[in-house]
Amino acid sequence: MNMIEPAHFITEKLRGTLRSNVPMCQHTSWRAGGYAERVYQPTDLADLIVFLRTLPADEPVVAVGLGSNLLVRDGGLRGTVLLLHAALTEMRIEADGSIYVQAGVSGAKLARFAAKHNLKGAEFFAGIPGTLGGMLAMNAGCYGSETWNVVANAQTIMRSGKLLEREPDDYEIGYRHVALRKKGIYLEHDDARIPNSLPFHQEEFFVGARLRLPAGDGEVARREIKALLSKRIASQPLNLPNAGSVFRNPPNDYAARLIEQCGLKNLQIGGARVSEQHANFIVNVGGATAADIENLISEVQASVQHKTGICLHPEVRIIGEYARNHE
Ligand SMILES: Cc1cc2nc3c(=O)[nH]c(=O)nc-3n(C[C@H](O)[C@H](O)[C@H](O)COP(=O)(O)OP(=O)(O)OC[C@H]3O[C@@H](n4cnc5c(N)ncnc54)[C@H](O)[C@@H]3O)c2cc1C
CATH class of the missing domain: 3.90.78.10 (UDP-N-acetylenolpyruvoylglucosamine reductase, C-terminal domain)
Structure with a gap:
């Protein structure tokens, strides 16, 4: 791989922040691990698209949300980390009643938003300290609920900057397991020698999803969120x-x-x-x-x-x- 200096990435159109040699202990909940060669924090989805288009094709890229399920080895990461939690933060109710949520939104914000709009079934997200992107990648869940149970469809971005809309059927979805069925493109890869060890590169990333939730009572949802959080505080x-x-x-x-x-x-x-x-x-x-x-x-x-x-x-x-x- 050719070494790319940060200056080569910067075009007039980029509005995000690019940093070099970033300690990933600052971006992982274990507060441990090595340095990322480069970290790009886009301003929004449009900025992320521009950034990906400017990247050389052989630059390894990996998406990180809140780093709450992630260990970065001490030797660090080659290539570029996309930090999405402060970037992709839009949330809105669509005309058909579903919620569009971008990948950088935290579980806590998502659960509160659903309760505010009198929707139920999103309470469990409140206690998961990650982003929707990480929850989609992991099929995160707890207390009998899982992320993909409420996903109508997902919006992804290819490494090239092209946006796609994907149906749940495009994925093999299981317990803490999500993989694209299409061969050659992976969101997850299990190396038999090092279980759950990933290649340091992804070809496609989640940028958002439309969630379908049944009508409920906001007050009841808020009470449930409170009860679930108390349960966590007592046991974790x-x-x-x-x-x-x-x-x-x-x-x-x-x-x-x-x-x-x-x-x-x-x-x-x-x-x-x-x-x-x-x-x-x-x-x-x-x-x-x-x-x-x-x-x-x-x-x-x-x-x-x-x-x-x-x-x-x-x-x-x-x-x-x-x-x-x-x-
Ligand atoms: C105190 C605590 C409690 C927890 N409780 C639960 C629980 O109850 N249930 C549960 O399932 N998990 C739980 N977790 C684990 C973690 O919060 C979840 O796995 C969460 O989904 C990770 O989200 P994240 O944004 O932090 O992802 P990260 O840790 O940043 O990333 C995790 C993986 O997802 C990939 N990824 C992140 N964003 C994207 C994206 N946009 N597109 C493609 N890939 C992406 C990363 O490359 C990485 O492989 C807990 C963690 C902590 C610290």
């Missing part, structure tokens, strides 16, 4: 940096239950520790490197596999390169 270690559940639940069981049963609560590597409060959370108790976190993930995985025969698959996405001194 929200006082320390974390990325939510680290592992997907295996069929008919809970990752947290298995990890606890194997006596792994409080297991610590460097600054990364298995939470005492919720065994499927790894918390950064101070100064954790991405390697500490990834090593702890592997350790927990190996120990649970050894003691129970069950293989836990990470839910968190791990991207980027190992630090040079990585063993």
